[in-house]
Amino acid sequence: MTGFITALAEHAFLRQAVLAGLLASVACGIVGTYVVTRRITVIAGSLAHTVLGGMGAAYYLRAAQGWQWLHPLHGAVAAALLGAGLIGLVRARSREREDTVISALWAVGMAVGVFFLFKTPGYKADLITYLFGNIVMVDPVALRLLIGLDLVILLLVLVFYNPLLAVCFDEEFARLRGVRVGWLYTLLLMLIALTIVTLVYVVGIVMVIALVTLPASVAGLFVRRLWPTMVLAAALSSVLTVAGLGISYGADLPAGATIVLLTGLVYATAQLAAGLGRRRP
């Protein structure tokens, strides 16, 4: 670990990686708490895979069409918001088809991504980067975008904290109180979508779901209110991300997988301890 700290002082790319991990942790602590308490993990998984479609398309347009200003994360944001809007719309219009749309987005988003990456001329290592993460690939453009996303998420959650809580706890009651439930729910889906984008470099699309759900789930064992759960989940996620990065750097392991394994270990231990504690009061 001391090796990691001296390396941090030496290498800007490592400092950027840590910063990216911390920025993603703030988002996933806050929004992951909604995902866990509202029990919409599957939607988060679907949106994550939809993101690949946008990244693939942006990557293709940049490489094959010369759109140099277009960053893959721009495509990710667009695809994530589109997916969130679609699920929100379908839910408002016809409740029964929601899960089919979620599955369709999951697979089609992925297929679009693979399709564009295949069609892109040249070197194709980026597919692996997007799927499994590569936190040291974070560039200044991506970092600025992550800061922007965090600010948007924080601001929206601060402003809409009360109605969002009401919608998550009891949608019907919220509707009767005049809350525009459909809009709020779509807003929540968009927050989830943006959070997933912040995590793509850290752990990759396939493993995003771990950081969205597990820290919030562990935090929920210790606190019994929404906003403290968010704070604790963000803190836990920060520690796990930085520790995972440190371990992977020292032992030359893939960072994303290390972070997810560490998170899974903490989750399993916490659940086990909580289960034992319940049995022997």
Added chain:
Amino acid sequence: MTVDPRRPPVVEITDLHFAYRGQPVFTGARAVIPAGAFVSIVGPNGGGKTTLLRLVLGLLRPDRGQVRLFGESPRRGRARVGYMPQHAHVDPQFPVTVTDVVLMGRLRPGRLAGPYRRDDREIVRSALQEAEALDLEGRPFSALSGGQRQRVLIARALACRPELLLLDEPTASLDPSVQDDLFELLHRLNERMTVVLVSHDVSSVSRHVDSILCVSQGIDEHPASEISGALAGLFPGSSGLSLVHHDHHHHPHHHEQGGGPGGRP
């Protein structure tokens, strides 16, 4: 509060037609709930009670006919309703405190974004006090018993400052002594607001309420003192019915679909 015939009725249903997935639930049903009443909507499970509730609250639209709430459309009138859902409807593990839950009753159009104000918090305290749940203030919702959760959800409904308190199965899964306490509370609240509750258990509510709306393929109205043998046909296997024998009024159209004696001699 006694029923005041000079005030406009709280709920007025005329010629209600509604079908759910092609199955008719109401065909020309009528009902009136006067201001100040203490009414129970009873009926077998699947008989349309919840559908009626959702129609009254504007969560469903009638296929034909009219539902008026305080003389307005349900979507407008529901701002004056304090609604308590079945307590199984909310996730007991959700990370909220009692205060968080009751504060949700202070949401209203124009006051949705941003933090709650001090007067909201005062109203929440008085609502908790009224529901005899002030001692639960600040406790995690997940740590409460079923009866305590019920009280908190009533407090949330009261925090809306309602003129009509609408409760869905408030007695479900409560022990008899807790049920009696609950009815005592509802009686006290009825002194200043209309109280309507939905129940599948006619025997436990008929002792407490003024009148009963039977919902089973239509709506029928009875004074509570008049729960008759005719009802037994509507609730096959409902053992509690034998407790009430005031069989001096026969409803000839009782089983007719959509029939309601409201306007009949």
